[in-house]
Amino acid sequence: MFCNINVSVISDCIELMMTAAPSADGKKGEAAAKPDSAAAAVTNEGRPHKYGRVLLTISNSVLPLERLSPSPSAQDGMSQETELDFRNLGCSFIQTAGKLLRLPQVAMATACVLYQRFFYSKSFIRYNFEHYAMGCLTLATKIEEAPRRPRDIINVFTHIKQVRSSKPIKPVILNPDYIRLKDSVIKAERRVLKELGFCVHMKHPHKLIVMYLQVLSFQDHQKFVQMSWNFMNDSLRTDCFVRYTPETIACACIYLSARKLNIPLPKKPAWFELLGVEEDDIRDCCYRIICLYQRKKVSQEELEKEVDRLKTNYENKKKEAKLQGSTLSTAVNSPASQPPSPHRKDKKAEDRSRSRSRSVDRKKKKKYKKGDRSRSPSSDRGGRDRRKKRDWSNSPIHKSRKHRSRSRERLSESRSKHEYRSDRSGYSDKYRKGTGMDGGYYRR
Structure with missing residues (x-):
């Protein structure tokens, strides 16, 4: 069936598909030929960069093994x-x-x-x-x-x-x-x-499946194309897209469909080797897709209960670690935990002498202030005289009014007020009548 396939033609077609796009100057692959380290190390002026470049490429979706093996959920106990x-x-x-x-x-x-x-x-x-x-x-x-x-x-x-x-x-x-x-x-x-660092654009293997099947002359085999497409959609539920490149996933879907439909594919040379894909990666990807169909259906409520339990455990561990850290910090910073040394002893003696000298200075200042107040009473006389003296005449504890009744006081106050008013009215009447001058002068 595959005797008429020319291997060189297939390899040429694949090389044409996978060649780099032309640069702004019209030269193909020139940017890819330069290593990233050399381009990042030297600028156009020949000066080294202070910071590294941010690379936004489609291959960023494939994560390294260091991030895949202990996932953050596994680190939290899941x-x-x-x-x-x-x-x-x-x-x-x-x-x-x-x-x-x-x-x-x-x-x-x-x-x-x-x-x-x-x-x-x-x-x-x-x-x-x-x-x-x-x-x-x-x-x-x-x-x-x-x-x-x-x-x-x-x-x-x-x-x-x-x-x-x-x-x-x-x-x-x-x-x-x-x-x-x-x-x-x-x-x-x-x-x-x-x-994700705003690197959200990615290359999907859906177009690659159609392209690879065209190279293998199976573009008219509708069942083969549809089954490969279905395997591709189901593989989205696994972590294959963060482990392998789109070319590997497309080859794995074609490999599974061919095994399922009993369709032979070229082996000498192997068809996936022409596409730059290794057989071990294809088999591992196929294994992850097959395991998806063998998993039991789990309800969402059970998963949420499991997460709540793990969340409480995580919070309790976090609180315990925080308490231990606080106790350790207090134990380390306490003076009793630090070993005695001659330098430390000298430092303590100096601190004590300083504290004593400061206390003596404070006592001297207080004594000086008291002495100033006792020595110069005349300095404050002017200020005291300027202040308004408090009138103790109405006070109930005044000595002169200690044994007098309140009714007599009221009577005396009313009499004094009445006398003042009467004197004032007499003066005004006298002034109005003109008794101080000759009244007959105006009558004439």
Whole structure:
């Protein structure tokens, strides 16, 4: 069947597909030939860079093994099976919501990859997987230019949750709970952007499957193409997209479909070697996809209970560590914990002598102030005389009025006031009548 396939033609076609794009000067591959270290080390003027460059490439979605082996969720005490269930559940939510929202397949694939990448930098115990699944889908719709409102995404996720838990279907009410949920989704979208360093564009292997099948002359085999496409969509629920390149995943989907349909593929030379893919990577990727179909279905409520239990354990450990750290810091900083030394003894003696001298100086100052007050009483006379003296005449404890009754005092006061008024009125009448002058002078 494959006797007529020319290997050299296939290799030439693959080289043409995978060649670098032409640069601004029109020369192909010239930028790729220069090493990144040399380009980053020297500028156009020949001066070294103070800081390294930020590389935003499509290959950033493939994570190193150091970040994959102990995931943040595993570090917080979550088992590997529970973590895989959360990854599967979140991606299934995203794919079902994408179908109800009539999103393109590329948008759903982007959302799943963003979800997988984010939870390799953060833990499922500290962050709600449902909120971040909605945030990743909201971000993916903007990246792939098929935007949807956060309200529509919240409605669809609520509907899916009600159907899966066999609850009565009710619309989302615009209440404070909905407002808080919407704010958390928007914050989740921003946090995903921050954690991924705004490198959210990625290369999907869907086009590569069609291209590779054209090279292998199977573009007209509809069942083969459809099965490879289905394996590709199912692999989004695994972490294959953060472990392997798109070319490896496309070859793994073709390899699985060929084994399933009993279709032979060229072996001498092997077809995947012409595409620059290793057989071990293909088999490992196929194994992860097959394990997905053998997993038991887990309810969301059980997973949430497990997360709550792990969250309480994590918070208790955090409090214990904080208490231990505070006790250690106090023990280290206490003077009793520090060993005695001659230098320290001298320092203590100096501190004591200083404190004594300061106390003596304070006592002297106080004595001096008291002596000044006793020696110069005349200095304060002027100030005391200027002040208004308090009138003790009305005081009940005045010596002259100690044994007198209040009624007599009132009578004396009224008499004095009446006499003052009478004197004043007599003076005024006398002045008005003109008794001081000759009254007859005016009558004439």
